[in-house]
Each structure stands twice: as structure tokens, then as C-alpha cells.
Amino acid sequence: MLLSGLCRHRRHVYHFFCFLLCTVFFNTAAASAAKHIPSLDNYFKETLNTRSGLPHNTINAITQTPDGYMWFGTWEGVARYNGREFRIFDRNPQTGLPDVGVRTFHLDKHNVLWIGGARGGLVKVQDGQWQAFPPFGELINRLFMDNQDRLWVATEGQGLYMQDATGKRTHFTLDDGLPSLQIHSLQQDANGLLWVGTANGLVYLDAQLQIQPVAADEFNGVPIFALELNHQAALLVGTERGLYLAQPSQSKPLTLLDNVPVSAILQENSDILWIGTIDRGLLRLHNGITESLDMRQGLPNNRILALLKDKEGNLWVGTNGGIFRLRDAPFNTMTTEVGLAGNYTRALLSHSNGCMYVGSSRGLTRICNGAFSIIDLTAVSVGQSVLSLAEGPDQTVLVGTYADGLIELQHDQIRRHYDTGNGLPANEVRAILPLGNGQMWVGTSNGVSLIKDDGILSLGVADGLPSSFVVSLFQTPDQRIFIGTGNGVAVYENEQLRTLNIAAYDDAHYAFGMTYDAPVNILWITTDRGLMAYHLASNDIQIIGRAQGMPFDKIFELVQDQQGSFWISSNRGILRLNRSHALALLAGKRSSLSVELYGESDGMISSQANGGSAKAGALHHDGSVWFATSMGVTRVQPERLQQFAEIAPPVVIEKVHVDGQALPLGSPVNLVAGSNRLEISYAGLGFVMSGRIQYRTKLEGFDRDWVTRGTANTAEYTNLPPGEYRFLVSASYPDGEWSKQEAVYTFTLLPHLWQRWWFKFAIILLLTTLSIIAVRWRMSSLRHTEQRLRKLVAEQTTELQLLARQDALTGLANRRAFDEELQHEYQRAQRNNTTLCLALIDVDHFKRVNDQLSHAVGDEVLKRLAEVLKQQCRTVDLLARWGGEEFVVLLPDTSLQDASEVCERLRHKVEKLNFTDLAADLHITISIGLTTNNKLELPQLLVSADKALYNAKKLGRNRLALADNTR
Template sequence: MPWFRLILCCCLYTPLALLAQDSHLAEAAAPIPALENYFKESLNTRDGLPHNTINAIAQTPDGYLWFGTWEGVARYNGREFQVYDRSPLTGLPDVGVRTFHLDRHQALWVAGSRGGLVKIKDGIWQAHPPLGVLINRVLLDSQDRLWLATEGKGLYRQNPDGSRIVLQQTDGLPSDQVHSLLEDQAGRIWIGTSDGLVFLDQQLQLQQPTAVELHRTPVFALTERENELLVGTERGLFSIATPTSAVETLLANVPVSALLQESRDLLWIGTVDRGLLRQYHGVTEQLDIRRGLPNNRILALLQDNEKSLWVGTNGGVFRLRDAPFTTYTTEQGLAGNFVRAVLSHSDGCIYVGSGRGLDQFCNGQFKRLDMSAASVGQSVLSLAEGPDGSLWAGTYADGLIQLKQGQVVQHYHAGNLLPANEVRAILPLADGKIWVGTALGAAYIDNGTVQYFSREQGLPSPFIMALYQSADQRIFIGSGAGVAVLKPDGSLQRLNLQPFDDADYAFGFAEDAEAGLLWMTTDRGLLAYDLASEQIRMIGRAQGMPFDKLFQLVLDQQGHFWISSNRGVLRLERQVALDLIAGRRGWVDIELYGESDGMSSAQANGGSMKAATLHHDGSVWVATSMGVSNVKPKRLERFSRINPPVVVEKFVADDHELTLGDEYVLAAGTNRIEIHYAGLGYVMSQRIQYRTLLEGFDLQWVNRGSSILAEYTNLPPGDYRFRVAAAYPGGDWSKNEAVLTFTVLPHLWQRGWFQLLLLAILAGSLILGIRWRLGSLQRSELRLRKLVAEQTAELQLLARQDALTGLANRRAFDEALQHEYQRAQRYHTTLCLALLDVDHFKRVNDQLSHAVGDEVLKRVAAVLKQQSRSIDLLARWGGEEFAILLPDTSLEDATEVCERLRHKVERLDLNDIAPDLRITISIGLTTNYKLDLSQLLLHADQALYQAKRDGRNLLVIAGQPNKNG
């Protein structure tokens, strides 16, 4: 706002400007990142916070971050929140938390609604008597006196013996609403109230500073900066050196709500309604909701052990931090966010091509290059540098443009030499000639003449995405259907990529001269082409690549591959890749970087040149769908040097979570143990690596990767000591390991005295047993024979029984049918056969699921088994069909049996499976009269078909009219 800037400029002794207009001043003042260049992220209720208003933030010595909200305390480990509210554990009288205070004894005080006051130390919550009024601030001074600032009842002092004394307006306090507290180096207690600033001297006498600017105004925040006191008020930010000195105005007419002094020259300022400010060497920058802040009201500030800034707002937690990647978007001056090409130029600048034009990035500033003389849309797809230092830009719809000193000097398009205006690949040669890859083929331009290459000339596809000239002058052409190689003798060779997981698209090339390889990024992973032998080897999904499609490979100065993709940027150690293609290892370890690492979008773009590039300063630049991202591999070493602390968070024995303590004694027979742990690092939380050692079980450390759980089953009795260490990728393991000790008790038979007793009994039994040895052997032989017979019978039963219904299966039924048919023929008896089918069973499976269908079949089988006779053989014929063999049964009796079965199934209650579900069956019945075995089955099946055709839920007897039809 113009009036706000005018007031600021008038009131400050040094030049002051907001980020929106004068961020370049801040960049010039000192070598620290501008606010806009920090990686920003927000956490809110969607991420697990109980409330979006963050009143207080603290970090305890164990590394945990704590957030105070109106719905309780949230403890954060970098991955998830653990919420603590009103409960016997916390002792809080209300869930509302207003303030934290980490005292000099490393205890965390929690206070808030209804005067709740709790001290947390070593995981123990100790509740103190509540005050009955909201507590705004807590301070434990150097004399171990506890000061409690309240909302309407003044200032309480709790002495070490627990006694309390209250100081109120009647005692000289300007107001009973106390907002802020601070003990300075001289031992004075400063008190910020809703009506001005006062202090208690060493004799606890209440006094007021002489500066009238600090009278009669709400004082929300206090902090010290060397020998001066900083005072954040409703009217602005002020400083005084002594209680009697004159005030210095640091920020006027800005309501200040929170202060954090990061260093002598760097101050973070939270405001009531203006967002977050940073003062550095007299220059002020602003970050508000227009630049990513979730809410302009700032309630708390904290810098954690890894130098990240955590900001409590009315819209959740906001975080500013350094990250492996820095991303530039339109907010920093980029023409467009959808970046297709990025080029490191010999002039020391980075050139960025996007859907909105071409940018030059030099000395931290973006400059738009005007191509309007040759390009209407100015949508840039590809970039390359010519041998004379000129810049070539391939566009989406306007062909190829050459620029010198920012001016268009050459323009090739479909009307003059190019086969198409869509230019995705550019290869300027040292002799001034140039290769151009378009959507309709490649063009080789030589001083105004052109030679075209497409399918007719042997290219696998006219859609050209990559061009490369190797050191031996071969031209590699990457297309949408593979790779072609133009040799110096003019012959064109097509590389067969089909054996490599049917690779098709070739997005980019990178030569590894030392290894004699050309690396090709494809839609099926990474291919290594041996320039000498022309052999190809693959690193794909089967070798550890997390996905198929890779766009551009860059080899950094530290010996790592950086590979762009649709799902992030991969880092792979070059030597590991070489070992894999040489057969010295079978798997690659990949690090995948994305949005949590500073990229605005993990989606990198590809299909044009160059999608990634290595700059002269060692940084790697990547084109993404949300700006251009860069990473300085050397900076990763700084992250790796951080040793994140590690804690054990949960100990579970046989699905029962145990309260964390010093030692555990587990019952005999404890089967499964789970130990959950977390590395409390917040720069790259998801990348923290772990290793564990269970002393008494493991012989060496076990690398757990990023897993935060160790499981053990069937541990033998004994004493165990569990150790876990954490590290960032490439860093050293944390020196302060988390340790947990526990004992698994033995069963009675596992105890030493019992084993000695058992040994003595066994020795005596052995002496007696010699006499009975032969008898025992004989009895053992009998038992074995019996066991074998039982198991054989059981296996035979399983081989003849349907697993779902428990009825005889098709095999058993076929054998019984053959036997009964032969017996009926021999003794001239009647044999009836019925085939049953569950009506509309496919609807049950399709509409209610196969699990419901299986349950229906089991219920139907149970009814059939219950209602059939003892002489009948019931079997599952297949699918939803059943068969009943009725020996020595007349057709009339068989009809009665089948009708009984049909009626019982029709009345079957299946509401417990699915509401209103009703099942019926159709039955086809026949007899062996004048029929051979095959005809018997055929007639029964035809009768069943007739029952289905006549409306289902019927019994049809073969050779007789349907009485129900």
C-alpha cells in the first residue's frame, strides 16, 4: 500500500522497502537469500493439525517441534502430528493452548485457557493448579520464579515453593491484560500490557521506562538484541538501550505481534495484519498472503535447530527454509511457468524457454528477450548455443530463431527450409552448419541449402526430440519411435530398442567420454550405448529405476547423474550405474527429489532440448511445469553434515502399546515386537536413513532405509538393547543414538533350574528307557504307520472334497456315479440323477461381490446336505451347479426329494448376507431306465436346461412335460 510505504520510509533512519517493490535492495545489502527465494511450505488441519490458529511454537532438546492451538498441543516429528488435548495424561483443564515457554532447565511449559499450566520434562506431563483465566505468557526467571501473564487478572508470580502472588492494576500495573514478558541480562522483568510497558527491577519494584512512546499502547512482543530491548507494539517496533534512554523507532505504524532475533543484523517481525517482515541491515522485506503466506496474522515465530523459520498464523503453520532445490517462477520475473528448455551459455548466463517466451538469467535477475520480430506466440521449445556464441531458440509454432546480443538475426520456418514450425531439437555444428529437429522430420542446413531426413531416408519416426554429435562425428537422432545414427560416411543406422523392454521414445543423449558411453534417456529407462562396440545395456525398472520415463541426464562435477522425469529429479551415482551395466551389481540406489525438496512442481518437462543443463558453477538446472529449478550438488553436502536426532516413539508387544519408560519386562511367549522411531530432522524428513542394532540378537547393524519401524518375532528369552541411528543421505550417522532396553522372560521350561531338573529326569529316564527300547521302537513304528494312514486318508479326503462347500467334488462324484450305475445295471435297480443350478447367480456375483456369492453357495450346500437322505450322494458339480445321486430310488421318490430341496432353498433366509436377497434353484431329474451312463448325464442336463428356459425355480423330469410350465 502506498501510504504504508511512505510512512515506513519517513520513519526509518535507514532506507526501507517492501519486497514487492525493492527486493533488489535487500539482495544488494548482504549475501543472504531474498525472502522470495526461500522454500515455502504450509501445514494445516489437512496435514494433521487440530486447529489452524497456531498460538505458540517451541522445539524441545530432543528435537520435537511443538505447536500450541485452540484445540490442543500438536507434537511434530517431520512426518506426522501427535495431538495432545484435555486428558488425564496432560492434566490440562481445557484444550485451548495460548503459549509455550522453554525454560533454562529444558522443560517445556504449556499454558492457556482456564489458566491451565503444565510442565513437560522427559516425556512426563506435570500439571500445576490452574488460574481460572487465560494465560498469555509464561516466564521462568533466573531465580526459578514463574511469571504468568494473564488476560484480565494481571501478572502472577509463582515462587519455587509453589506459593503465588498477583500483581494487578491496583498495584500500579498499567492494565490487568498482560501480553508479553522478558527477563533481560540485568535481571529486570519487563512486562508488556495492553496499556504500555513497565518493568520490575531486581528488588521487584514496579517502574516505567521514561520513553513516552512506550506508554499507553499495547505491547505484544519483547526481545533482546545485544544491549538493547526491542519492543513490538500496536504502533510499531521500537528499541531502548536502558530504561531511561530515548527510544529509537525501527518500524512505525505497523502493529507488531511477534519478534525473533536470528542474528545481530537480522530480525524477523510478525505483524497483526501485515504478514511477516524481515529487517536486515536496515532493509525491510515483506511476505504476505500475496506471496504464499496462508494468513497475514502472525502469532508465533521460531527458528529450529536446522535454521528453518516456523511461523504460526491464523491459517496454519508456515515454514521458510533452505532446500536442496531453488525454483524460479513468474513471481521472480520468469516470463512463463511452463518451462520447456534451459541452457547454460558460455556468457555465464542461463537461458530459459517457456510457453510465454525466452528469458536470460544473469546475476540473480531475469531479463525478457524480445523475439516478436520473428515469433508471434514466443512459445519456446528448445535452446542451443552456436559456435559463435549466438543463441538458437526453437519455438512451438514459429520455427527456429537465431539471436545475437538479444537481437533476432536469423529466422528459419516452414516457408524457408524447415519441414515444420515446431522445433524440438537444435544441434549447431562447429563449422556453422546446423541440424534442426521438428515434428515432421530433421533438417540439415548448410549455408542456405537444406537436406531433409524423415521415414523415407530411414528415420524410425519424423517426430524428432533430441540431436547429438558424438566425439567421433556421429549424429544421433532421437525420435518418437527410437534412435537413428548418421555415420560420417553418410549411412544411416537404426538402433533396435525393442529388446530393452520395448523402448520407443528417445528423449535425450549425454556422452560419458571417460567410459566410452552415450547415455540415452527413454520411455523405458536409461540405456547405455557403447560407442566402440555399439552394444546397448539397460537400467530400467528391473534394476531399481522407480518408473519408466526419463527425460534428460546431466552428469555433475561430483560424479552423479541427475535425471529429469515427470515425477521428480533422480540422482544416481555414476559409478553405481557403471558397475551395474558391467555386471558387478544388480540393483541401483536412487534418490528422488520433488516438491518437498524445493521444486514448485515435481513434474519436469521433456521431449525437447535441453530439458536440463549443467551450469559453469556446478549447478544443475531443470525445466519443470512450474518454473525452472536448480540444485547445487555441493550444497547437499551441507545438508548431509547435519545429524538429525533420533527418538523411539512407540514400543508395541503383541499388538499392545507400552508406555515409554526406561526398561521393559515382557511376558514369556511374547511373539511380536514393534519398535517405531523417528529422526527429528525437518530439512529432508522423508529422506532420513536409519540403521538399527538389537544387541543380543543382531550381529551387525541393519540398514533400514527410510523405514521407521523395526519388527522382531519369536525372540528367545533374554536381555536386549535396541539402538537406532539416523542420518541424512550421504551424511554421518547420528552420534546420539536412541536406546531402548527390554527383557523377554522365559517360560518355565526355559528357566535354568528347570532345565537342570529336566536333565536329571532325562538321565534317569534314559537308564530305564534302555530296557524298553525295543518296545518303544515298535510302538513308534505303529504310531508312524497310523499317522501315515491318517494323513493319507486326510489327503484322499481333501482330493475328493470341494474346498468351499465341503461337499464331494466332481472327481468323487464321477467315481460314485460310475459305481452306482454299474451296481444298478447288475441288480436291475433304479438309479436317479438330479442336476441343480442356482438361478441368476451371476447377478449375485456382479452386484454383490464374489464374496457374497461364495457365502450363498455355502448356504445352499448346507440346505441340500441337511434335506437330502443318508443314501444320497451330494456333490458340487462346478460353479453354481450341484449334483445328487439317488441310488435305489424310484422316480416318484426322487421327485419328492428334489421338490423338498427346491422349496427349502426358496425359503432360505439370506438377509444377514444382503437385505432382500432370495435364492432359487432349477433342477433337472432323470432315471437310468434304458439309458447308458453318458445318456444319463445328458438327459439330466437337458432337463435342467428346460427348467431354466421355462422360467427357473422349477423341477423338470427328463422325458416328461413340465407340469409347472
């Protein structure tokens, strides 16, 4: 038997061998035919090394974590890749690694990433957190978590360790049955047996953890570098001598590869096996066919250390020269390496026989069902430089050459040949247009020719062509012939040429290609100023150029695919734009176009497509779009591109910065009050078209809807108000579905003291209180003001009333006040039958005072007299100025005798006054007329007093005279 030790434990492993071992190399033909596997030459190849950001070019380990990140173990630390850039984790407090050298990864069933490396360093990464374990002291070559959650650690010189869930370690050495202390590989089979590949053979541990040898000559004393289970759970063993399949029913393992040192094994699916070798590069076994890829085909180094197929189907290869990636890119480029006659391709023809013809500077190639055939043209074209292609009658192939005219092929044999010797104006043929009647137009560098049965008609500048350099030809359904030249477009109709003035549209000159769009009856013309739409019904021209979204001026060939997209070639890559959007722009329903540009990162070896000859692009019968480039012919399968887009890449948040300071990625997070500038960086973890991943974000609490970010992977916010926020980001490939699971970051922007709710409430309460106080104060103030105003008004009213009843000069009551008081006292005296006396006083010779001494002295005399008279009157008496130099005194309840005494006292007091301060000889006296109410009515009272005053003056002045009624 193959495994003598294994047979001793057959009860434990019987089911491991209870199936017929059929490898991926012996599947049925029907199974293999169900899926087309492209050759290694058809994959897009890409290398990443230290120039790309890796810390070291030796890639010891590769894995992909569930979040989508790619991880690479190197001798200078761990490199995590998001499709754009690497993040390096080396020896630091975060990782806990005792040394930067990393040798192996293991992703267990709990999605925990285990990392082992130099100095026996062991760490695990879970949910972004690193946890270090006590080192093992020797380089760790492999890690493996078995189905009982026991971690097995293979070391370089200390044998094998087993660490259980509690951290307890069990050590296996030579004494336990290991053939060597150098352990290279570990694997567990479906029955739970742990297989151990050492530097000196293969062993396994049984259910009792006893080491059992494997007695097979192919494994004895041989380093076992790789162990893998195939699609049927059978054990694949990679050794220094080859690749083997263990067969319990046979005495010998099945040899799959002999004399090939195998370092890594990857079972992709039921019929593909990838094999990494120590010095012979990468191998692929498929249906018994072995393909190889080494440094001659672009592999950075022939030593393969690790293999991984990611979730999108990319193959990652770890070598001594960096990371090598094979992927099914959107574009696939074919060159001389796969059978093209030349790499500088110029013309394409999708033939009705199902083949694609490719014209290049080195000849003509036919591609049929993946087979390449070079057609010999040397009989008439020594250089075999092909410029143009077309299909003629009876499936003939028309070939326009650079220097040898036009060649007609039938069944790959030259049938006819046209050049300047038999009528062409030039041997440089850049465009061919066969007509249905057996005729054909030929565009050359010296005009255009119509080849007919009876001869050749040539037209040039003299006949109305805008230029003799013809690069494109097209016949519209209404039989018009459009001729594209280096200086405009001519139309041949009714045997006449007319010119289209395309120069009026942004000074366009070259018309490189023409494509008819039947549903809208538009002829699309690719020019050196963008895409022109010629409306055949109206003869109107519209242009879609830089102003409408074209990234550059010069475009060569337009191909419409079966999904409704335009593919356009240029010197800078291949453009794709939506046909319906282009038509909407022409109709004025859109202002610009969204254009996707594909280039070297998408599978093209060179982004420079060729133009200036027809046709430089073609739609093949399988729906693929082909373009001629300066480095081979490239093709894209739009339907396959749509399949890429249907895979939404996962998205992660990578960095959060506030005002330049990094924040932890765990959320929720509180941002300090006053935080102004928030930057959130994120990444879509897709690797098929990583540079084309689109993003959209939404900041709940700020954005009302999703914000489209394009390919920008940073969102920035400034001056956010305080509050709770939830940032979401999702990713997609162009025209694809958005990732179903958004990356989320939750944070709270704390308010300043003055922004807190209770502070605002307190401020509102304070303002309300202050407002109430202010209102009350204002009302009180208004009341006080009102009262003050009322008092003032009253005072002023009183003052006005007083002024109205007071003499301005003397301050005594005026005549109005005296009249009112006289009436009041007269009535009272009448009611009470009491005596009311009235004295009328006049200043003697007062006119002399005014005339001789001035009115000012006279006024002063009057004021002094008034003051003296007021002092001498009783409190019950009313003294008033009657007018001029006259005064009047009302004496209520006063007898005539008492009144006479008062009057005499007044007269006597005035007579004694000293006025020498006013004038040296000034002497003042008064005359008084006194009357009572005896027998007199009110009006007669003043008349009676005045008569008495007159008598006093008549009798010599300075005296008192009594009225007649007093007797």
C-alpha cells in the same frame, strides 16, 4: 531521557546500555556481503493445518525441545510433530490441563517445557512426564523463567505472578505499579531486569522486584505485544503502532517499523530479523531492506501469533490459519512471480556468459546473477513459444520455437531467422546442434536439417530416419551425429544414415535426450523405457530400466553433476542415482540401482518435468542442476544437498507394542513370558527432508549387525527367545551421516517356567537321575534277564540232557542213560567188591498187542508197565527202557537172592494188572532174565542177562530165569 524510571536505577542497568546500539538493519556492507540471503520467493513454502492433523488452525505458540520434536499450542490442545504426523495432547489425566486451550510455551535453561493456557492452566513437561500445577484462574498469555529460576506468569486479566522454585507465588497488580492487568509479553535483559509488556504500556521490575514505568510516548497507553533481545542484547519492542529499539542514550526509542502492528519478533542472527504482524503477514528485515510475505504469496493467514527458527534453519510461523513453514529446500523453483516469461518451461541453456536462458510456452527469459530479463521475440514469433535452446558461435543464442522456426540472437537482438520459408522442413524446432565449423543441425517435427553456408540439407524418413519427429541431437567426439526421434535413433556418419535398433530393448521408441560420458566413452540416452548406455567403441547397447531399479519407464533428460551423480527428469519428479553404481550395474558388479525421487515435498511446485525438446536440463557454472517443469524452472544445488545430508537428524522411539498392547517408553521393561510380536516405532526428527530420512536398527541379543530399514519407521520382531535385549535405532538423510546418538530401548523377555535356567537345570538333573536310574534298572534287568536266561538255559540244558537220557514214551531212563549208569555202578562194585545185579525184562507176546489191538494200545501198555515197574523198584534201583517192549533193572549192592525177590515182585505185580479198559481179553505178563557181576566183565553182563531172559521165555514165559554164573 527515554526511560526516566530506568535512569533512576542507572546503577543497576548501566551496562545494559554501555554499547552503541546498532541494529541488524545497519550492519556494514562487508558483513552483509559475506553471506548471501535468498529472497523470500526462493524459500520452499509449506502449510500444515487441520487437514494435516492439527486439532485447530490457530497456532498460539511454537517451540522445539532438545530431543528434536516441534510443539505447537492451539485452542484444542498441544500438538507434537515429528515431521510425519502430529500427536495431540489434550485435557486428560496424563497432561493435567484444566482446559484444552493452550496459549504459550516456555523452554527454560534446564530443558523443561512449561505450558500455559486457558483457565490459568500451568503444566511442565520433563523427560516425557507431565506435571500440573494449581491453575491461576485466568488465561495465561506468557511464561518466562528468569536467571534465578523464578517462573513469571503473565495473565489476561489478573496481572503478573512470580512462582519460585518452592512453588510459592507472588502476585503483582495495579497496586504494585502495573499499568494494566492484561500482560502480553515478558523478557529479561542481560542485567537481569524483567521487562513487562502490558495492554497499557511497558514497565520493568528492578532488582528489588519493584515495578518501574518506562516514560516513552511510543509506549505509553499502547499494547506491547512482543519483547525480544537483538544480537547485541538490546531490547526490541513490538507494539500496536510499530517496532522499536530502546536506546538509553536517546530520549526516544529508535523506530524500526512505523504504523505496523507487531505481534511477534524473532532475531535469527546478526543481520536478519523476522517480524510477525497482527494483520499484515510476515516481514523480514535485512540490511535495511524490508520484505513481506502475506496471503497473496501463500501465507495461510495474515495474523501471525508465533515465530521459531528450528535447529535445521526452518522458519515456523504460527498463524490463525495453521502452521506456515519456510525452508531452504533441496529444490528451488522459479516462476512468473519472480520474473519468468512463462511457467510451462521446456528448454534450458547454461550460457558461457554465466547466464541461464529459460525457454517457456510464453517466451524466453535470461537469468543473470539473480536478475530476470524477458527477451522479446515478437518480431518473428508472435506466440513466443520456445521449444529448444543452444549456444552458437560468438556466444549467440539459438532459439527453436513451436511455430516460428529457428531464431539466432546476438546481444538479445535477432540476427537470423530460419523457417519453412527459407528451407526448414517444419517450423516446430525441438533440437539444435551447432557444429564447430559454423554449420548446425536442426531437429524438427518433420525431419532433420543441416544448415550450411551454401544451403540447407534436409533428411526424412525416405532418407533413413526411423521417424520424422526429431527430439534430440548430439555430436560425439568421433564426429558422428546421433539423431533421437519418436521411433528410435539414427546415426549420421560419412554422409550416410543408419538406424540403432533400440526397440530391441524393452520396445523403446523415444530417444528424448543424449549425454556423453567421456571417461567411459558412453553415450547415455534417455528413452521411454529407461536409460540406455551406448558404448561408442563397440557399438553395444545396454539398458537400465525397471528391472534394474528405475521406478518408471519414461525419462527425459540426464544431467551429470560435479559430485558424480546423475540427475534425470521425468513426469513424476527428478531422479538422482549414483553414476558409479550405474557403471557397476553395466559391468555386472551390481544387480540393481538405488534411486532417489524428488518432487513437490522437496521444493518443486510441480513434480512434472518436461521433455521431448532439447535441452530440458542443464548444469550451470555454479554447479547447480536445472530442469524445465510444467510449473516453472527448478534447480538443485547438489553441494547444498550434501550439506543437508551432513546434518544427522536426532531419532526417538515413539511407540512400543507387544501383541497389540502399548508399553511404556521408559526402559528397561520386562515382557511377560510368551510375548510373541514386538513392534517398535521410531522417528527421525529432521524437517528439511523428513520424508527421506533413512533408518537402521540393531537388536542387541538378536541382530549381529545393523539392519538397514530404508524409510520404514517400524521394526517388528516375532518369536524372540527369552533373554535381555537392547534395541538401537539411528537416522540419517540420504547419503548422510548416521545420528551420533542412537535411541535406545531396553527390555527383557521373561521365560516360561520351563524356560528358566533353574527349571532347565532341574530338568537336566531329573533327566540325568532318571537316566542313571534307567541305566541301573536296565543293567539290573539285564542281569536278571541274564540270570533268568542262564537258569532257563540250565533248565533247558538239563531238560535236553534229561531228554537225551530219558525214554520219550515211558519217561524212564533210556538205554544211553542206563549204559552210563551201568558202567558207573559196575566200576563201583568192582572197587568195593560188592554184588551188582542186572535184570532184563521182556513183555510176553507184545507183538500180538500191536498187531491185533494197534500200536496206540501197545504204547499205553508199555506206559502202564513202566509206571508199575517204577513203583515196585527200590529207590536205589535204576529202571530203564532197553528198547521196544524190553526193560532193564540195575540193582546195586544187591545180593542175588534179594534181586530175585525184587524181580518176582515185579513179575507178580504185572501179572495182576488189569488192562480190560484197553481190551476185554488183554492180559500181560513179563519174562525176566537175572544175572550178577560174579565172574563177569562189563560187556558180558548184558549178554548173560539176555541168555537168562531167553531161557525164561523158553521155559514158558511169565517167569524169572537166573543166568549161569549165578550158580
